[in-house]
Amino acid sequence: MTDLPRRDFIRSAAGTTAAVGAMAVPKVYGQATNDTLQVALIGCGGRGTGAASNALRVGNGPTKLVAMADVFENRLEISLSALNNEFRETPDKVNVPKDRRHVGFDAYEKALDALNPGDIAVFATPLAFRWVHFQKAIEKGLHVFMEKPLIADGPSAKRMLELSKKADEKNLKCAVGLMIRHCRGRQQLHQRIQDGEIGDIIAMRAYRMQGVIGSCFSTKKPEHKSEVEWQIERFHSFLWASGGSFSDFYIHQIDETSWMKNAFPIKAHAVGGRHYRHNEDGELYVDQNFDTYSVEYTYPDGTKLFFDGRNMLGCQNEMSSVVHGTKGSAFVSKFGHSPRGVSSYKDQEQNRRQRIWEYDTPKLSPYDLEWEDFVDAIVNDKPYNEVPRGVEASLVTSMGRMAAHTGQEITIEQMRECPQMFAPDADKMTMDGPAPVMPDADGLYPIPKPGINKKFEYVIEA
């Protein structure tokens, strides 16, 4: 931990909101009684716990975890014990006594109450709750780190963008977990591409093909669990909770290739389907995902990104992103998210002997770097709001998903203006339901019907 230089802190009573406009926007850091940045974790799954650990390891600010919230008590306990174990050498980093561990749908509010303005809220719940939590964090004057994707539908995108403006008015720093943007290797590659190393980009390809991932395929809900509990637990199975396997897993590569292109796609058409509808024991899968997706994204200048995604055991696996230019090509990702193998080539085949440049072995993982950058912006008051970009990335990702699910070409306007909001009552949800989607008599949830439902990814039968 580095010693911070002494700074002049603007002090104000906790909880008051700063007037904006006539006066300079205040710097929102260090309003606690000492220089500590307190962190509250909302959503204590594996990734949330990982994010908390990245937050506590940050080298440029004294961070401390003080509150946790989840809808499942056992998740919270597992998370806390993992963090205690991870930081057993520096136990002060994790200070979450019983009265700051909160369980339930209102737990997020109680956890945020433990923070002072200028502290950090971490959101790693299923995405439907993002706007609910973000709204509250802005009210409380908190900086926010939120996991991707931010939205899975148009109305939520608009809502998040409005909130993002409010965060800017209060000078709150907002980070979004598209960590590849913070990878030093990809940043160097981006610069090299801007400098013309591989010429003008003419096409891009990205693949995420693997066995079964996360909770993307689900069989019928067990009797003893409530509908809401089941759907949150199996969040990749439900579009309202995650945007499905498509959004949650494919967003990174759609975002990283778009970054290299300095643009986001404006339309998409796609093919996709569900080949296997039963598991190895012959039980019916009831989730909303396809197992195969292939999308052609078009950028404003006509350039294409071809994206293939598949969740099928025993088939060829691939997780990489390649950019083709008029003078060569580049691996944006060669080995999944790893910074290793990020490289540029004189040919179109990425032949080792034609390599122009390769990123040296990294010291820090992108998951740590995104926190280094975020905390640096808080401590040194640099402009920092990744929400608009994160919303756009989530929206273009959803556009590809919707194109596959409806069987239509979908433009970004259509995606943005599609009135279907998957979980409009996310702020009123309770464990006893009702859940955003309900099963039919066979336990099957509303699934996409390309060519039949052309305007909506699924229709809830009355």
Next chain:
Amino acid sequence: MTKIHQQILETSGEVSQDDFKNYRQTIPRTGVEFEMVAVPGGSFMMGSPEDEEDREDNEGPQQQVTVSPFWMGKCEVTWDEYEPYMITQAPREKNGARKDYDPATDDIVDGVSQPTPPYTEMSFGMGQTGYPAISMTQHAANKYCQWLSAQTGHFYRLPTEAEWEYACRAGTTGPYSFDADAMEDYAWFYDNSDDKYQQVGQLKPNPFGLHDMHGNVMEWTADQYEDDYFDRIADNTTNPIVRPIKLYPRSVRGGSWYDDPEQLRSAYRRGSDPSWKDQDPQLPRSIWYHTDALWVGFRVVRPMQVPDVKTMDAFWNSATDAR
């Protein structure tokens, strides 16, 4: 565990010298076949002589070591064998135990912990059919051996460092089990592998008939990695093993597609490291995957003599509570 042991005793029992020969094994659950090579017991000089080029301090002082007979996988375990064990649809706890396990209706194979599915594909686009499985933790490799044992009735486990080096040398005493000039006929390494692992068993085998002992992927052994291995085994050089007590480092042998020839030497030793999980975004980190170890795999051995249940347990669960 006791049930598996009982079944192995019934199936394998005493193996006579006549039965100690190479065999093919079909994995009952998947129908995938693999080959085992009979490695006769014997004594050898383990470690490297002080005048060997590129020698490291942890390769000696050389010891005369004796190992009992065992069978060893002719090739590294491939994705064909490993992936169906790695990715299952069953609901599992983080530790891999089935949430829906019912001893009344499920068999002993279902009772073995198997990995939770990975979040990213683990072959890193380098190929699956016929290619070596990689990026698993030593624990995942141990559990694979248990899963395999539960359904075949033979006791499979990881080789000890001593068994591994004995099998790798196959009676040779030089840096490699072949002449260094013939490197490309026997081993995949940085200069000839085109930045990736290659299908197993394509190059020439060593004198015991084992392929890819040098290069392609490094291989897990059962030991804790210790710099002073040779001092630790000095009092017991018959079937020596350094039993693991902590999670890192665990021992790997043989070098990989990413290595240079000096790391492919028979005596070259190294251990695993927490940085092998750098890209794992979750906490607690997965006990099943080394997200950053694109060059580590394993092969199985089967000792001729079936040990007691306590010994089996020590091999299969050497990473269960270690920190």
